[in-house]
Amino acid sequence: MTARTASLWQIRQPSVIPGFGLALGVTLSWLTLIILIPLSGLVWRSSALGWTTFWELATDQRTVNALRISFGTAFLAALINVVFGVILAWVLVRYRFPGKRVIDAMVDLPFALPTAVAGIALTTLYAPNGWIGSLLTPLGIKVAFTPLGIVFALVFVGLPFVVRTVQPIMEEIDKEVEEAAATLGANRLQTIRRVLLPGLSPAVLTGFALAFARGVGEYGSVIFIAGNLPYVSEIAPLLIVIRLEEFNYPAATAIAAVMLVISFAMLLIINMIQAWSRRRYGYGA
Amino acid sequence: MEVRVQNIRKEFGRFPALNDVSLDIRSGELIALLGPSGSGKTTLLRLIAGLESPTEGTVYFGNEDASRKTVQERNIGFVFQHYALFRHMTVLDNVSFGLTIRPAGRRPPKADIRKRALELLDLVQLSGLEKRYPAQLSGGQRQRVALARAMAVEPNVLLLDEPFGALDAQVRKELRRWLREIHDRTGHTTVFVTHDQDEALELADRVVVMSKGQIEQIGTPDEIYDTPNSPFVFGFIGQSNILPVRVENGQLWLEDRSIGVSAPGEADGPAQLYFRPHDIELLDGGGCIAGIVVQTRRVAGTRHVELDIGTANTKVEIELPPEKATSDRSRLAFRPTRWKLFRD
Numbered sequence: 001m002t003a004r005t006a007s008l009w010q011i012r013q014p015s016v017i018p019g020f021g022l023a024l025g026v027t028l029s030w031l032t033l034i035i036l037i038p039l040s041g042l043v044w045r046s047s048a049l050g051w052t053t054f055w056e057l058a059t060d061q062r063t064v065n066a067l068r069i070s071f072g073t074a075f076l077a078a079l080i081n082v083v084f085g086v087i088l089a090w091v092l093v094r095y096r097f098p099g100k101r102v103i104d105a106m107v108d109l110p111f112a113l114p115t116a117v118a119g120i121a122l123t124t125l126y127a128p129n130g131w132i133g134s135l136l137t138p139l140g141i142k143v144a145f146t147p148l149g150i151v152f153a154l155v156f157v158g159l160p161f162v163v164r165t166v167q168p169i170m171e172e173i174d175k176e177v178e179e180a181a182a183t184l185g186a187n188r189l190q191t192i193r194r195v196l197l198p199g200l201s202p203a204v205l206t207g208f209a210l211a212f213a214r215g216v217g218e219y220g221s222v223i224f225i226a227g228n229l230p231y232v233s234e235i236a237p238l239l240i241v242i243r244l245e246e247f248n249y250p251a252a253t254a255i256a257a258v259m260l261v262i263s264f265a266m267l268l269i270i271n272m273i274q275a276w277s278r279r280r281y282g283y284g285a
Numbered sequence: 286m287e288v289r290v291q292n293i294r295k296e297f298g299r300f301p302a303l304n305d306v307s308l309d310i311r312s313g314e315l316i317a318l319l320g321p322s323g324s325g326k327t328t329l330l331r332l333i334a335g336l337e338s339p340t341e342g343t344v345y346f347g348n349e350d351a352s353r354k355t356v357q358e359r360n361i362g363f364v365f366q367h368y369a370l371f372r373h374m375t376v377l378d379n380v381s382f383g384l385t386i387r388p389a390g391r392r393p394p395k396a397d398i399r400k401r402a403l404e405l406l407d408l409v410q411l412s413g414l415e416k417r418y419p420a421q422l423s424g425g426q427r428q429r430v431a432l433a434r435a436m437a438v439e440p441n442v443l444l445l446d447e448p449f450g451a452l453d454a455q456v457r458k459e460l461r462r463w464l465r466e467i468h469d470r471t472g473h474t475t476v477f478v479t480h481d482q483d484e485a486l487e488l489a490d491r492v493v494v495m496s497k498g499q500i501e502q503i504g505t506p507d508e509i510y511d512t513p514n515s516p517f518v519f520g521f522i523g524q525s526n527i528l529p530v531r532v533e534n535g536q537l538w539l540e541d542r543s544i545g546v547s548a549p550g551e552a553d554g555p556a557q558l559y560f561r562p563h564d565i566e567l568l569d570g571g572g573c574i575a576g577i578v579v580q581t582r583r584v585a586g587t588r589h590v591e592l593d594i595g596t597a598n599t600k601v602e603i604e605l606p607p608e609k610a611t612s613d614r615s616r617l618a619f620r621p622t623r624w625k626l627f628r629d
Contacts, residue, residue, distance in 0.1 A: 176369035179336055183354045183363040184438055185381035194386065198373040263425075 007202065039260065046257035049250050057254035062230055067258060070236040073147055074215030077154030078162075081211045082204055085162025092163070093170045105165070110157050115220030122153055123225045145227025150235065157212030165207035168198040169200060202277050209270040216263060286347050286441040286474055288333060291340035302328045304341075304498040310442070310476060315468050320495035321500050321521070326478045328494070333476065335443050337357045346441050366447040368427040370419040375419055377402050377415035378427030378431050383438035403516035405433040408467065415584045424458040431459055432464075436471065445477035449484065482522050486510065488539070494518050516627045519559045526601045528574075528594075530559045531616070539594075545572020556628045560621035562589065563604040573618040576601060578611050592617060597613045613624055 036087055046054060057063065092104055108117065126133045126143040133144055142151045173196065181191040197204075217235045226233045243252035288310040293302040301324045310316055318326040331337040333344055335356040344351045356549055378385075382403040384393060385501055393401070406415055409429040419427055428448060435443060448464070449457040465488055468475055480483050485492045486506040494501045494509060494517075502509060502518045507522050513519040520527070531538040532553050537546045545568075546558075576592030579600065583589075587604045590611055594601055611617065 173332055176365045176367060176370065176371060179356075180363065180365060180369040181371075181382070183334060183336070184386070184434065185357045185360070186382075186386045187357060190386050194382075195371055199371075199374075207599075235300065 005268060015096070042253065042256055042260060044255045046250075049054050049254065053250065054257070057251050058258050060251070063236075063251070063255055063258075065231045066234050066236040067262070068152065068234065069147055069254070070216055070259070073150040073154055073235075073264060074212050074218075077151050077158055077215050078156050078212035080151070081158045081162045082208050083229060085159055085207060085211075086166055086200070086204060088159075089163045089166040089170055107160050109158050109160075115218065115228060118156055119153060119221035119224030122149075122156060122221065126152065126225065131234050144225050145229070145231050145233065147226075149225040149227070150233060153225050154215040154218055156216055158214050161210035161214060162204070162207035163208060166200060166203045169203035185236070186269065200275055202278050205270060209267065213263065213267065214260070250272040257276055287345075287547070288442050288474060289331070290333065291343045291345065292341045293329070293332060293344070293474060295325075295332060295337065297341045302498055303332070303339075305476075306498070306500055308493060308500065308503070310474060315465070315475045315488065315490045316477075317489035318476065319480070319482060319485040319492050319496060320501075321480060323497075324495040325498040326377060326480075326493075326495050328446050330446055330476060330478050333442065334361050335430075337364070344366075360438060360441050362440035362443040362446040364428070364431045364435050364448050366450045368419070368424075368429055368431045368451075370427055370434070372419045373480045375415065376406065376411065376422070377416050378420070379419070379430055379436050380405055380415075380433045382434060383627060400433075402433075402437060402456070405437055406430075406468075408436075410463075424452050425460055428452065428460065431465070435474065440473065443473040443475040445475065447480070448480055449481075450479075454465045457484075457506055464488065484523075494521065496521070513559075513625070516557065516559065517626075519625065524562050524602065525559055526562065526603075527556065528599060528601070530558045531555050537626075542588045544574050546624065548626060551626060556626045558621070558624055558626055560624035563587070564600045564623035565586045565603050565621050566617045567605070567609075567616045568620055570618065572626040573620050574601070575616060575618040578613055578615050578617060580613070581611055590617065593625050 025136070048213075049057070052232050062225060069265055079100070092100065092107075123144055126136075128134065128137050128144065136143060141148075146201070152242060171208075178191055181195045186194070217237065219235075222235055223238055226235060226238075228234050228238060236255055239254050240252045243249075243255065286575055290306060290308040293303055293306045294301070304312050306325070306329060308329075320326045320328060328337060328530055335354060335358075337350070339352065342352075346359065370381065374382065378400070381398050383399075384398045384401065387393075390410075403412070403415065406412055409432055411426060411433070414426070416420065419430065422430065432445075435596070440599050449460050449479055452460065453595055464477075467598075477488075486509070487505065491503060492506055493503050494511045502514050504512075505529075509518065509522055513522060516527075519525050528539060530544070532542075532548055532551045532555075535549045535551060537544050537548055537558065576594035578590055579593045580591040580616060581588055582591075586607065588607045588609060589612075590605055592601045592603065603617075605611070
């Protein structure tokens with residue numbers, strides 16, 4: 001915070017690095033054009049609805065269920081990604097093994113793959129007659145066309161976010177810190193739990209936030225595998241599309257506004273936690 | 286506790302880092318491992334700690350063979366050059382860490398741990414900073430936290446790897462004196478690694494000079510400085526001049542001149558003469574080393590004079606009192622008063 005205020009005060013001071021005014025101007029115009037105007041348009045449209053109408057539309061059972069499914073599955077998927085993403089990052093950072101580069105490159109596949117392709121692939125695999133689905137069906141586990149399927153798809157698209165945010169921080173971990181813990185008598189588990197993981201927590205939190213945000217907004221991969229049953233496996237972005245196709249703009253706007261508010265609140269909380277940890281430990285993602 | 290290292294060999298891949306090293310460390314001693322980089326000093330320290338395991342040889346703690354014990358079981362204190370503090374923990378939590386992770390049976394009660402940690406912080410003169418995080422401390426303060434953390438577990442031996450290497454000169458000097466004080470008060474057997482000879486000579490009870498994976502000499506700072514037993518130690522510790530001389534009938538000759546130094550009992554033949562710049566006397570003539578002043582520099586309380594002694598095509602540096610003014614190109618003659626001969 002203090003650094004930011006200080007730099008504001010320095011605007012008019014001569015600097016060895018020229019172009020501050022121009023760069024800031026371009027940045028602000030760009031942000032306004034790309035982010036602020038669309039968002040304020042959304043807010044303006046929904047405020048035009050009036051409070052009672054807005055509340056009615058927002059608390060419609062189908063909308064509430066869709067929001068719950070969207071945020072719930074995204075949250076669950078982000079949690080799963082944190083666990084396995086951290087392990088994956090650990091393996092990539094710590095060990096040398098044949099094929100490491102291939103695995104490292106594979107992590108980025110969900111970034112690069114069109115999400116619809118991922119959705120179709122996952123659906124084919126997990127459908128009751130698919131390769132994996134046919135193995136799970138006898139066990140009574142249904143993946144495709146249920147919220148579980150949504151979680152699977154979101155785990156797929158969210159994984160690189162966790163790995164790629166945690167990996168660089170993990171690479172920076174000083175081997176000496178682990179050795180210090182060992183000389184003080186800490187066993188492996190204590191070192192991981194009390195020394196390594198707390199140090200990684202800001203990065204893990206960022207990875208979680210990114211994977212979560214991605215999950216909330218994900219559309220392409222989900223709609224194939226979700227089955228899109230209203231009240232059961234229908235996600236909020238899909239409901240917006242449905243409302244738009246019905247020319248029901250007020251309803252679409254209301255859902256969008258609620259999503260905006262919830263996402264904003266979550267990002268704010270996560271950022272506040274990070275600012276707090278940065279102030280405290282003098283580092284953080 | 287007494288620590289004995291016996292015939293230790295350590296290879297990294299096929300590269301031998303330590304070659305048949307033996308060392309006895311007495312209980313309560315402050316001992317320095319001194320050597321240039323790549324001499325194996327840090328490897329030796331890490332072997333004692335158990336952070337590396339020897340290819341061959343044994344490490345004894347007291348009469349117990351510690352070689353097969355893990356780091357955790359050895360109960361040592363280790364201080365790293367770059368502090369290696371846990372940055373998400375407060376100073377107090379850092380110092381308490383070694384005690385809080387003990388299994389329930391050996392763990393002191395919470396209040397005792399806190400009391401002990403605060404006592405140690407007092408000892409390292411950091412009282413009042415226990416709630417800070419490492420990022421909020423200066424380098425010198427961090428290293429003191431690291432030392433307190435290492436001492437909290439009542440280690441058998443305290444091992445310090447270039448503890449002051451990352452600090453600036455002023456803080457370094459201060460901490461050096463302070464470490465000596467702490468050692469005298471607590472009496473921990475302490476081994477520290479350094480490449481700084483001043484640090485080793487000023488601080489240690491005994492200095493172990495290492496080179497190329499072997500111990501060159503072990504002795505008190507006086508012994509190391511005054512009676513170096515190898516050309517390496519002579520050259521590595523302090524300033525020295527090296528002249529190629531010839532022994533003939535117990536007299537030293539520099540090419541065709543006798544330099545007025547007798548070496549009774551030395552066999553005839555070529556040798557290298559080693560002497561320190563300050564172990565000389567100026568002469569007016571007779572058997573001496575004579576040269577032309579090339580350069581003079583005033584360094585604190587002495588004047589360093591560089592001489593070109595011509596024939597041997599080597600430069601020699603001698604130290605004179607500062608009031609002894611010499612101009613460039615003037616002639617000076619001197620004789621080493623204290624010297625040593627080494628043969629190839």
